[in-house]
Amino acid sequence: MRLNQRQIEVFNAIMVHKSVTAAAASLRTSQPTVSRELRDLEKQIGFDLFNRFGKRLTPTSQAQLLHSVVARSFVGMEEISRVATAIKGHNAAHIRIACLPAYAEAFLPDVVHRFLKARPQVHLSVHSLGEVALRHDMTTQLFDIGLTEGSYDYDDATTEKIDAGELLCVFPAGHPLTAKSVIDPQDFQGVAFVYYSEEDPYRHKIDEVFDAAGVARHFTLETTTATGLCSMVAAGVGVSIVNPFTAAHYAERGVVLRKLSVRVSYHVNLWRPAKGLRSAHADQFVRLLRQVTEEMKQRFKILLAD
Template sequence: MLTLRQIEVIRAIMVTGSIAGAAKLLNVSAPGLSRLMKYTEDSLGIRLFDRRAGRFVPTSQARNIFDLLDVVHRKIDDLQSAVAGLGRGQSQELCIASVPSIANVMVPRTVARLRQRFPDLGLDLNILKIEEAIDYLLLGRGELVAISSRFDHPLIEFEPLASGRLLCIVPETSPLAIKDKITPQEMSEYPLIGINPKDPYGAVMAAMFTDNHVDYQMNIKARFGTTVCSLVAAGLGIAIIDEFTVAHGVVRGLKSIEIDADSIFHTFIAYRKDLPLSVYAEHFRSLLRQEMNSVSSLKSPEKKTKRRNGRC
């Protein structure tokens, strides 16, 4: 049986008419090709070429074989092109979704890195409410969802993505803008813009005040973090927001202040347990985790130890 390498060499000799020409075409040494050609003919028990005045001419018995070899070679080229296309994401589409807080900054930055690896990959991005994520996955509309809470479901896996903290955001012109840290008591003295306490981030926010025995009044509630930021920038109050929404200073006119209270929250990647993720979805998941951990103010104990020991 001929190997793919033998097929490639035989076709190169057929096209160029000489060992030297085939060696140049394949960018290999001529003596090596000559030995491989002799070995091939000996193995097959037939002579594929006649040697005439230094030229290699296909024998009459082998002409039909050469026609078939040419077809095989074209199919191999088609296969290699198809594989290369998959490596670039050609003719493929990745369907993913995210809750707004992660979609605002983290997802676009992750997509930019994903396109560097798969430049031809098509993308279908959705922004979902938490309650929409299950239908999105179970109905096969997409492969995964970046989400801000988890719950038990027999068909959905919730994999930890990243942890972060809530921050207090104030207008840059506010007297509070000079502060690096603020307490729940101090925040309660200002008009507060926030999200519903029934939301995952809203529950963490409410717990900060409850645990510190501080009464607060939320004058304005907004569903999306981008809306909250715009309201604060308009001077309508201060707000508590997740750090991923305001990462990299994308929202202008605001100052982010660390909160002197437990404000840790967790995010997850949700996907179906019974279906494997595509290589594109796996790569997106990995890049999103890297992107979110790179901006998170939470550091693992191991990282802290290395920093104290001067190893990073």
Template sequence: MNSSDLPDFGLPPTPTTMARPLNFQQIQAFKTVMEAGTTTRAAQILNTTQPSISRRLTELRAATGLELFDLYNGRLRPTREGRKLYESVRRHFEGLEKIETAVHLLRKFGTGVLRIGSTPTLAAGLLPEVMTQFIRQNPEVYVNLQTFGTPQLRDYLSQGLVDFVLTTGHIEDSDVISTPLQQTHAVCVLPLNHLLAKRQTVDLDDLQHHRLVLLDDNDDIMVAMRSLLQRRHGQTGIMIETNSSLTICAMVAAGAGIGVVNPFVAKTFAGQLAVRPLYPEIPVNVSLARSVALAPSMLTQRFIEILTTQA
């Protein structure tokens, strides 16, 4: 710093206590002068004038009661007090820079982690295309996908272990917001060479005459299916009962029988079995469930936007 850069250091000694609070402009000017070396260069960095920088330094000296600079061979140099103050200021600004960086990352990526709970059939049949598009748009985001039945998904949601849940089941909980995404219908899956595969649709009554691989009584599809059969005075001869639609499709593809599943899991076995609409229609509702206690993150909102456009 040369003598023309100097602030007014001809002021009488200031008191040892601050007469007025410091302000950001004074601190910023001091930090920039310390790093730039001269008030002229500091003014260029801060897009202001050299007299303005000198005035801020004078105000800072008066407010702190500290001699922050002295003159040496016509140049301004920091005192020991000035260097100590700069160390504190620098740590403060590093904290602000970390906050700014965090805000930038949150604005761009949300929390950086997206935790999804889903039933296995939706994870296999609905989410792959959605996930691919989401990752393409958010390549630095870490996604954790957990697949369980609806009761366990409800528990994960209530414990805050997932950001949201996708299910074809019902979640009845006052602490959960459930939003319908899509309604479709159950389908009949058959071996490729099965007689019923020649039909455009399969009637529920036709199932009575074939080996069946069906879901257990806890599944919504089976609850609706049994209700329809009772009204139509029909019975079903279940040969294999399971709690997994994926298992049903694998069994049917191997020729063990015919089954009724949601269309999402049937989609994952394309080319391995025949898929036909079932009549009467059995509704399959896809819902997204979130906790009422926590607002959705930016990542959750982005994922839901993609999901709703594809659902």
């Protein structure tokens, strides 16, 4: 089965505009034509893409799954158009960054601010997703920089570990354990604990610490992001152990930080494409990123000393 470009355009337009009428207008064609092309597409693939309630179309779960792939191809086409326009206007400098949501919220803003202050002509785009989805997108889309927790190898790309300190304990304000300056694994025995999903590479490292100490935590909630985890801690749902960037970010939002007696090193995995595909602007961004990382490591020490 091979779908043609027109069928994909029609399907995408309906998904984006939520109606056949609006889709037809965006494609500069008639509503009957779009309806016919949609029926032909559904007949070819062998399943319905939309539930029909009168004139209203509601996408099926299969349509949503298909569109998650289709949308990426359209983003790629839009990016080509944007770059072509930029080249015409002599402003093609663009850095595409893929990263975890935790970095987009608690780490990158400072790097981006400093970078653009010195180079206002450069355009940046930040694509943030969870670890598994992000690694998938990094194989299907072109990025200049990737920042992940897990290691990543693809073709001629390289991954380098950046030392970012160590994992930190996080507590809601007023929690009894905040009376201690250094927390032992045994202190978590029976304590309500917010934890990462199985896909998180640091979930297993944290589990190993508690397994070695024979400590049974009271698991209260599982979340896929460090920012979600710290928000739950701030609300008093439980305590946890998290990367230092997010911990420091939430220290300004009522979360109390403490050092763990068992050091669990934390690294950011810096992904770069093959050397022939690297830009000078991306190289400059990486140098600034390293500088900010070192500065933040000093900030972590100050926060823990308070």
